[in-house]
Amino acid sequence: xxxxxxxxxxxxxxxxxxxxxxxxxxxxxxxxxxxxxxxxxxxxxxxxxxxxxxxxxxxxxxxxxxxxxxxxxxxxxxxxxxxxxxxxxxxxxxxxxxxxxxxxxxxxxxxxxxxxxxxxxxxxxxxxxxxxxxxxxxxxxxxxxxxxxxxxxxxxxxxxxxxxxxxxxxxxxxxxxxxxxxxxxxxxxxxxxxxxxxxxxxxxxxxxxxxxxxxxx
Amino acid sequence: xxxxxxxxxxxxxxxxxxxxxxxxxxxxxxxxxxxxxxxxxxxxxxxxxxxxxxxxxxxxxxxxxxxxxxxxxxxxxxxxxxxxxxxxxxxxxxxxxxxxxxxxxxxxxxxxxxxxxxxxxxxxxxxxxxxxxxxxxxxxxxxxxxxxxxxxxxxxxxxxxxxxxxxxxxxxxxxxxxxxxxxxxxxxxxxxxxxxxxxxxxxxxxxxxxxxxxxxxxxxx
Numbered sequence: 001x002x003x004x005x006x007x008x009x010x011x012x013x014x015x016x017x018x019x020x021x022x023x024x025x026x027x028x029x030x031x032x033x034x035x036x037x038x039x040x041x042x043x044x045x046x047x048x049x050x051x052x053x054x055x056x057x058x059x060x061x062x063x064x065x066x067x068x069x070x071x072x073x074x075x076x077x078x079x080x081x082x083x084x085x086x087x088x089x090x091x092x093x094x095x096x097x098x099x100x101x102x103x104x105x106x107x108x109x110x111x112x113x114x115x116x117x118x119x120x121x122x123x124x125x126x127x128x129x130x131x132x133x134x135x136x137x138x139x140x141x142x143x144x145x146x147x148x149x150x151x152x153x154x155x156x157x158x159x160x161x162x163x164x165x166x167x168x169x170x171x172x173x174x175x176x177x178x179x180x181x182x183x184x185x186x187x188x189x190x191x192x193x194x195x196x197x198x199x200x201x202x203x204x205x206x207x208x209x210x211x212x213x214x215x216x217x
Numbered sequence: 218x219x220x221x222x223x224x225x226x227x228x229x230x231x232x233x234x235x236x237x238x239x240x241x242x243x244x245x246x247x248x249x250x251x252x253x254x255x256x257x258x259x260x261x262x263x264x265x266x267x268x269x270x271x272x273x274x275x276x277x278x279x280x281x282x283x284x285x286x287x288x289x290x291x292x293x294x295x296x297x298x299x300x301x302x303x304x305x306x307x308x309x310x311x312x313x314x315x316x317x318x319x320x321x322x323x324x325x326x327x328x329x330x331x332x333x334x335x336x337x338x339x340x341x342x343x344x345x346x347x348x349x350x351x352x353x354x355x356x357x358x359x360x361x362x363x364x365x366x367x368x369x370x371x372x373x374x375x376x377x378x379x380x381x382x383x384x385x386x387x388x389x390x391x392x393x394x395x396x397x398x399x400x401x402x403x404x405x406x407x408x409x410x411x412x413x414x415x416x417x418x419x420x421x422x423x424x425x426x427x428x429x430x431x432x433x434x435x436x437x438x
Binding site: 060063064065066067068069071072075076079080081153157158160161163164171174175178183184185186188189191192195196199200203 | 219220221280281283284285286287288289292293296297298299300301374378379380381382384385393396406407410411413414417418421422
């Protein structure tokens with residue numbers, strides 16, 4: 001049980017896979033957060049009826065399995081002749097997927113700022129932009145950050161699905177090693193441990209932040 | 218616009234097959250939720266227990282299920298157990314993986330709900346002469362399910378979406394599996410997956426709507 005054929009270079013191969021996971025996550029979360037900020041502000045400002053198309057589209061991203069979204073997007077870019085590499089397709093799909101959740105976080109955080117506070121800001125002569133920047137943003141950030149950290153970790157875990165498009169990320173590189181070394185349990189435990197190390201400390205940090213900010217309220 | 222002719226009719230002809238697959242998807246999701254809830258109640262209680270022998274394994278289960286991908290958990294059941302000579306079929310592996318995942322997430326939901334129930338409830342029940350098991354079953358648990366109802370229905374939607382991961386371990390009878398099966402035979406990837414996406418969307422919406430109706434009937438007071 002304790003002797004294994006897993007060598008140091010195999011371990012490096014896994015680390016490289018983890019790098020791919022982190023790269024996909026980085027682009028997806030960056031893109032998704034920017035889009036989510038935009039959509040979230042729109043959602044908080046515009047009436048429900050005016051935002052209905054946006055609500056529907058974002059809801060689709062949350063109600064259709066990510067795997068199906070990835071396959072659909074990949075098939076679509078092939079049909080449209082865009083010739084996108086799988087990495088780009090994966091990042092775009094994951095970014096849109098992230099933005100759907102991020103929009104709800106941003107909207108919830110903006111709506112958590114009391115209306116009277118914002119009215120007070122406006123009556124002091126702040127413009128809408130100033131009110132957003134100096135009043136709403138700092139207050140909403142505290143509400144949003146813990147859920148945003150949770151979302152980022154969720155996207156990192158969901159990014160494992162990009163293996164279906166042929167990207168060699170952490171789980172896929174583990175699978176390749178399993179095929180070669182025939183030690184599924186051991187290698188998968190190593191893969192799982194890498195995921196756990198990437199996710200658990202940050203999840204803890206998010207929980208701690210949430211608790212501390214709640215106590216200080 | 219595109220140098221491609223969409224063949225919707227060919228894909229739509231497969232609709233009965235896809236709907237059969239949707240039933241399997243629903244079946245797996247329901248089974249995994251039922252088992253997940255049962256495990257989650259035990260995990261939530263065990264994690265709060267004073268004895269380390271009860272809380273440590275529960276914490277381990279919860280943290281591993283929440284900090285690794287669901288796909289990894291399914292791989293673990295399907296490929297990982299092979300090291301011990303246990304070979305699970307894709308159906309069982311998928312069910313085991315999703316159940317493990319559901320249990321971990323629901324346990325945290327239930328733990329939060331348990332924290333929201335005043336401690337006086339338990340003491341009142343005990344002073345009325347109930348045993349601790351009776352008090353938990355008759356007084357605490359119904360309130361816990363009530364508080365956790367909406368997060369639990371969200372988890373149900375997640376479970377439905379997670380069933381699509383089965384296709385990566387060779388599952389071919391659920392909605393994603395059937396879709397992939399037709400895809401590799403007809404190469405109408407976009408059309409067939411688009412129809413599958415619509416079915417997934419409708420199932421998810423039906424579950425959400427059903428849960429809301431149920432909640433408004435159950436929690437009128």
